[in-house]
Amino acid sequence: MNDDLLLDVRHLKAYFRSKQRTVKAVDDLSFTLKKGEILGLVGESGCGKSTTTKALLRLIGNQKKEYLEGEAFFEGEDLIKKSDKQMQKIRGNKIGFIAQNPMSSLNPVFTIGNQIAEVPQMHQRAAKNKAWSIALKMLQKVGISDHETRAKQYAHQFSGGMKQRAVIAMALAGNPSLLIADEPTTALDVTIQAQILDLMVKLRDETQAGVLLITHDLGVVAEVCDRVAVMYAGKIVEQAPVDELFHHPQHPYTKGLLASMPKIGSRKKLIPISGHPPNLYEMHGGCLFQERCPFAFDRCKNVEPPLHKIAENHQSACHLSSERMNSF
């Protein structure tokens, strides 16, 4: 096995079952993440991005109606097979989680320092003052000025950007080798977004942690990611290094996403992707994107296109791109 490989997800499935139906939120997802790499997981709302993070952290899969299958090797160990007790030792310790909404992710009744210090207290059994000094160090690391005073303050005394920095400090306090960031900048102002993204890149450079960055924002992807996986309806439809994906998108969905993104200086009208994402509980055979795809043809209706290698490091799940490859 590759030494650099940090996370190897294979055929991950996360279904939600109710009496009437099964929602396949994540369906047969496979991807890898190397040490020190930032992988962007992109897709529109409801495509299963967040469910993927929750599945990896095993925040789902513990109830009857939640069904989890597949493998997710993290540092050689399968996360999906771990018990909840074992996962408690991994969460916050080896895997840091940066939540989507910093405004509500901090506990309002404890000081920020207390919440960060809790991480080394739980995972390293650090004494109170040791944990507190770690908390101070983390706050300093994420660029909070006057961190000694700030550590004693509460969430309501922090601005949005500072809250997200505090959440990042919390995620880093266990010195994790994998950071999972679920839309870390969505709730923030654009100017603050850039600061937070810079911070994440800087921290990645320092710690050499792998980062799984969940986002729907292609601008964010272009700015910080090394590699991108595009998700659609619970599956990865295209995967490539970031430059390759932006310059040579293969899958019609990726092309659609790029065409619907505004570009500075361009007066061209934005082209939306017509239609809606499919219902995740009434999926039929064939390509999931066929109904919205301008290039769909007969085979798309019947045969689901597999994720196909079309170039070094570039995969796409489209009959067209695989055909083009074959014709070469």
Place this chain on the structure above:
Amino acid sequence: MGKYILHRLIIAVPILIGISILTFFLIRLVPGDTVTAILGTNYDPKLAHKLRSEMGLDQPVILQYLIWIGHVFMGDFGTSSFTGQPVLSALMERLPITLELALLSLVVALIIAIPLGVLAAYKHGTRADYASGTFGMFGISVPNFWLGTLLILIFSLHLHLLPSGGYQPLSKGIGENLRSLLMPVIALGTAVAAVTMRSTRSAMLDVLNEDYIKMAKAKGASNARIIWKHGLRNALVPVMTVVGIQIGYLLGGSVIIEQVFALPGMGRLALQAISNRDYSLLQGTILFVAVTFIMINLIIDVIYGWINPSIRYK
């Protein structure tokens, strides 16, 4: 914080004056007065007239009030027109009993209700949840005097385990003291426990859906830590408000419970004062109960600020 408490105490003064005005005039609306109550069947108009002028009851009501409140401000609550005992010393004798009954009921209720509410929320939709829900319904629906009577029937008359009534002061030993208050506390506290349990459950259910709970889980916190550390303190914020309201119920309910268990507290004193038309005694009693209510609520507000740091008292 000191400033805030002072501020609250100053605000309490007009509230208390308002309460005193209400009681003063309301009791005078009741037919009959002190004199008719004292004389009873030996009523003699001449004697009555003499007594009334001695007591100042022949003066205009407003003047009577001003004289009384003026004395109160100087710490003189007058004397009971029935027993001749100074009102203040009568109140001081009775207040500790009511306070002990109310506070003990509150503490016992909270100790039972909060863990039960947390458990019901954590196990919501299970049998434990339904069982505590049933207890909640029972506690809210059952009248306290009925529960008190039932307890006396079972534990005093049939099982001879506990005294059916009467108060044993602390000077007779804490065991005796608690034995005499056990049933009153259960009778009075059950409803408080039920209401608190239900509000704890719903507050905890809300809190457990919050993002910071998911965050705590993602940090690797154990379930126990998530519930008792991250969850409970947040859930207590709305619960404390409910508890503050319950104080009024406890003080009001003690009037009935003291009657059922023959406890010589403020409630019994107030009832006595009403039936005797013992004006100064009644006014003093109500004023004391109001002060107690305000003070306990102030304490709860201070605790509230400690639980929830985003509330800054200025």
